[in-house]
Amino acid sequence: xxxxxxxxxxxxxxxxxxxxxxxxxxxxxxxxxxxxxxxxxxxxxxxxxxxxxxxxxxxxxxxxxxxxxxxxxxxxxxxxxxxxxxxxxxxxxxxxxxxxxxxxxxxxxxxxx
Amino acid sequence: xxxxxxxxxxxxxxxxxxxxxxxxxxxxxxxxxxxxxxxxxxxxxxxxxxxxxxxxxxxxxxxxxxxxxxxxxxxxxxxxxxxxxxxxxxxxxxxxxxxxxxxxxxxxxxxxxx
Numbered sequence: 001x002x003x004x005x006x007x008x009x010x011x012x013x014x015x016x017x018x019x020x021x022x023x024x025x026x027x028x029x030x031x032x033x034x035x036x037x038x039x040x041x042x043x044x045x046x047x048x049x050x051x052x053x054x055x056x057x058x059x060x061x062x063x064x065x066x067x068x069x070x071x072x073x074x075x076x077x078x079x080x081x082x083x084x085x086x087x088x089x090x091x092x093x094x095x096x097x098x099x100x101x102x103x104x105x106x107x108x109x110x111x112x113x
Numbered sequence: 114x115x116x117x118x119x120x121x122x123x124x125x126x127x128x129x130x131x132x133x134x135x136x137x138x139x140x141x142x143x144x145x146x147x148x149x150x151x152x153x154x155x156x157x158x159x160x161x162x163x164x165x166x167x168x169x170x171x172x173x174x175x176x177x178x179x180x181x182x183x184x185x186x187x188x189x190x191x192x193x194x195x196x197x198x199x200x201x202x203x204x205x206x207x208x209x210x211x212x213x214x215x216x217x218x219x220x221x222x223x224x225x226x227x
Contacts, residue, residue: 040220042117042203043217044217045215106154
């Protein structure tokens with residue numbers, strides 16, 4: 001069974017630029033999550049999708065971050081414009097549903113200069 | 114508010130020695146608890162989980178954890194550490210209420226001396 005795929009693995013941009021990350025969850029997983037992991041901290045949930053609907057985006061900085069999950073499969077997370085403090089690893093995870101194990105992708109390491 | 118505390122930021126042990134990583138949580142209801150491991154450049158991998166029942170749970174790679182309600186703790190243990198166990202370990206609590214939301218601790222980085 002293929003795992004959660006993410007791309008790119010690394011990205012370096014300058015502040016005020018835009019960036020987008022892509023995630024392909026495990027086939028059949030209805031729930032998809034985006035986490036932000038700042039160096040020295042645990043992952044923090046940014047947004048959670050159930051199929052193609054948002055169920056929790058309370059921690060998403062909506063003035064600059066956006067995410068979508070068209071057709072309930074792949075998802076993209078966008079930052080526009082980026083700030084220095086957005087430097088982090090962005091992890092995508094998926095699960096069959098609620099109270100199921102979350103499977104994590106390898107993450108995208110973003111550096112904002 | 115719900116929170117997870119991992120008191121040890123960094124731990125170093127010798128290969129073959131025993132290991133205990135501490136985790137304390139703050140959550141009003143009966144918690145679902147998890148331990149994840151993250152190797153450099155990798156995503157998080159689930160080691161073990163506690164939902165209910167036996168308070169001593171076994172996981173992969175020879176790890177186990179014990180849930181102690183009276184101490185609000187869920188410490189991870191391994192009797193004999195291997196060099197390949199060097200990684201970062203995260204404890205997490207699952208919030209109920211219809212959403213599969215995990216709150217993670219800040220992590221403990223484990224170094225293993227040969």
